[in-house]
Every structure is written in structure tokens, then in C-alpha cells.
Amino acid sequence: MQFNNQKNSEGAIFRPQSKKLLDQVAEVMRYYHYSKRSEASYSRWIKQFILFNDKRHPAEMGKHEIERYLSHLAVNKQVAVSTQSQALNAIVFLYRKVLNLPVADDLAPVRSKKPVRLPVVLSTDEMTLLLASMSGINQLMAKLMYGGGLRLMELVRLRVKDIDFAHGYLVVRDGKGGGDRTTLLGDSIVADLKAHLATVKELFEQDLLEGHANVYMPNALAIKYPNAPRSWDWQYAFPSGKLSKDPRGGAIRRHHVNESNLQKAIRAAKNKAGISKPTTPHTLRHSFATHLLEAGTNIRVVQKLLGHKDVKTTEIYTHVLQQQLHNVVSPLERLQGLNK
Numbered sequence: 642m643q644f645n646n647q648k649n650s651e652g653a654i655f656r657p658q659s660k661k662l663l664d665q666v667a668e669v670m671r672y673y674h675y676s677k678r679s680e681a682s683y684s685r686w687i688k689q690f691i692l693f694n695d696k697r698h699p700a701e702m703g704k705h706e707i708e709r710y711l712s713h714l715a716v717n718k719q720v721a722v723s724t725q726s727q728a729l730n731a732i733v734f735l736y737r738k739v740l741n742l743p744v745a746d747d748l749a750p751v752r753s754k755k756p757v758r759l760p761v762v763l764s765t766d767e768m769t770l771l772l773a774s775m776s777g778i779n780q781l782m783a784k785l786m787y788g789g790g791l792r793l794m795e796l797v798r799l800r801v802k803d804i805d806f807a808h809g810y811l812v813v814r815d816g817k818g819g820g821d822r823t824t825l826l827g828d829s830i831v832a833d834l835k836a837h838l839a840t841v842k843e844l845f846e847q848d849l850l851e852g853h854a855n856v857y858m859p860n861a862l863a864i865k866y867p868n869a870p871r872s873w874d875w876q877y878a879f880p881s882g883k884l885s886k887d888p889r890g891g892a893i894r895r896h897h898v899n900e901s902n903l904q905k906a907i908r909a910a911k912n913k914a915g916i917s918k919p920t921t922p923h924t925l926r927h928s929f930a931t932h933l934l935e936a937g938t939n940i941r942v943v944q945k946l947l948g949h950k951d952v953k954t955t956e957i958y959t960h961v962l963q964q965q966l967h968n969v970v971s972p973l974e975r976l977q978g979l980n981k
Contacts, residue, residue: 783903803878811825
């Protein structure tokens with residue numbers, strides 16, 4: 642497939658060198674500094690789009706095939722709105738960034754109508770039981786998640802420099818949607834977090850002596866700040882216990898801890914605490930938001946802490962509050978003279 646010399650919608654030209662289409666997708670996504678998770682997700686949607694259309698090359702297809710595939714997801718697969726949108730984003734990326742071809746602005750597939758489910762939220766008592774059923778680093782990480790409303794990957798990617806003990810907040814860099822935000826760091830966790838970082842620093846200094854201190858740097862920062870990968874400030878707050886080879890360049894680095902460790906720890910704590918609700922790391926974020934609103938925190942403040950671009954996303958937690966009926970008295974109980 643030959644690429645033309647026209648600039649894409651962003652005004653930049655990048656020509657991948659790979660011959661296979663999915664390899665080209667990966668190459669371009671890395672050029673634009675997408676995460677490995679986004680790369681895997683986009684590649685999966687693009688592959689499914691091609692298979693759905695009888696393995697035709699996307700350059701031979703257009704608006705009709707895109708709409709047909711997205712409608713298939715909504716009608717036959719009954720995917721959620723967000724899932725259909727993710728598939729659309731992947732296909733648009735393919736055409737505009739990889740193939741350097743235009744995409745119709747008036748795409749009109751059948752829209753997904755799968756209802757939005759209310760998030761699972763733990764009560765404050767259940768949250769206390771869950772955290773009490775954990776220990777060590779996993780408990781510390783869970784407290785940070787609940788205390789600041791962090792997403793799982795935001796937590797494991799947290800760097801030393803983004804913890805502000807003086808002002809009591811965390812800085813979340815490049816969160817979902819690509820933005821930065823600040824959120825809460827509770828006083829009760831400060832001593833344990835400082836003790837943890839002291840241990841991490843010993844590991845970092847050992848790596849430094851052995852020539853292995855070389856943390857991954859996002860975007861083009863490794864070029865802009867060449868000494869930063871060996872700087873304490875840029876190290877992960879929760880590093881892996883072992884060195885590993887970076888699949889994107891082959892460098893030996895100490896990556897952040899595997900997120901599956903905390904997922905397993907929360908699942909085990911849920912069972913130990915006897916909590917009947919389905920509980921995942923994201924449940925802690927849902928609980929953070931709901932408990933703040935229960936305490937009277939302004940919804941706009943909660944929106945900023947969560948990093949939601951639209952307050953309508955945050956409003957789902959007000960629906961959760963409406964479902965909590967323990968403080969609502971049935972009108973039957975208010976009838977005079979009947980309930981004596």
C-alpha cells in the first residue's frame with residue numbers, strides 16, 4: 642500500500658515502514674505515543690472491522706462498510722455506547738493516521754441503545770471491611786485508589802514527583818482522555834506512603850549503582866530530559882520487583898508493578914470480608930465519588946477530582962444515591978392512626 646504525500650487532519654505526515662497493515666497501525670500509534678493498551682484495543686477493532694468485511698483492505702472500503710460494521714455492533718452484538726464509540730475511534734484513526742485517507746463526517750450507523758448500568762458502590766462499612774482485609778503494599782495501593790478516586794492504571798503509573806506531601810494531593814498525569822488533574826491524598830496514609838517510598842528509593846539506588854536505573858519516559862520527554870530516566874523524581878511509586886525488557890525498544894528497565902496483583906488482592910479481600918457485591922479496583926473509584934456526594938461535596942468538585950470532562954458523566958453517582966433507600970420512609974408508615 643502506497644501512501645500519498647498529503648498532510649493528514651493534524652497537519653503532520655508520518656509514513657510507517659512496515660508492510661503488514663496491523664504492524665503499520667502499531668508503528669503509527671507508537672509514533673503518536675499511544676499506550677500499549679490503546680494499541681492492543683485499536684488493533685483488535687481494526688482487525689474485526691476487516692474480518693467483518695470479508696478481509697477487504699480498508700483502502701477499498703469507505704462510509705458504507707464503516708456504517709455497516711458499527712451498526713452490526715449495536716444491533717447484533719448489542720455493545721454499550723462507549724464500546725461502539727471505541728470501535729469508531731479505532732477505524733477513524735486507521736483511515737486518517739495510518740492510511741492518510743479521509744473519513745466521511747456524516748457517518749450514521751445504528752446507535753447502540755444498551756442501557757447504562759449503575760456502578761457498584763460499597764457502603765462506608767463495607768469499604769472499611771475491605772481495606773481491613775488487606776495488608777502491605779496492596780492495602781496501601783487500595784487506600785490511595787479509594788482516597789483519591791484513581792483508576793487502576795493511574796495508580797500503578799504514579800511517579801514519585803507526582804506525590805505532593807506538602808499540600809496533600811496527587812497529580813494524575815495523562816489520565817483517561819489525555820489530561821492531567823489533581824486529586825486527594827489523605828493525611829492518614831502519609832506516614833505509610835513515606836515509609837514505602839523510602840524502601841523504593843533503596844531499590845532505585847541499587848539499580849543506579851548497577852546501571853539499571855532507566856525508567857520509561859512518556860511521549861518525547863526522554864529526548865527533552867535525557868537525565869530524567871535515571872532521576873529519583875521520575876521513578877514509579879510502585880515499581881516491579883524485577884527488571885524487564887521494554888518491548889518497544891529493548892531497553893532493560895524497572896517497570897511499574899503489574900496491575901493484576903492488586904486486582905487479585907481486592908478479589909481475595911472481598912471474599913475474606915464476606916462482601917456479596919461484585920468488587921473490582923474500579924469499585925473503589927465509584928465508592929470514592931459516591932461517598933463524597935453523600936458528604937455534601939459539590940458535584941463540580943467531584944467531577945474535577947475524577948477527571949470527567951462532562952459533569953453528566955459524574956451525575957450517574959447521583960442516581961446511585963437515589964437508589965439508597967435506607968433513609969426513605971414509606972408513605973404507609975406516615976398514615977395516622979393505622980400503625981398503632
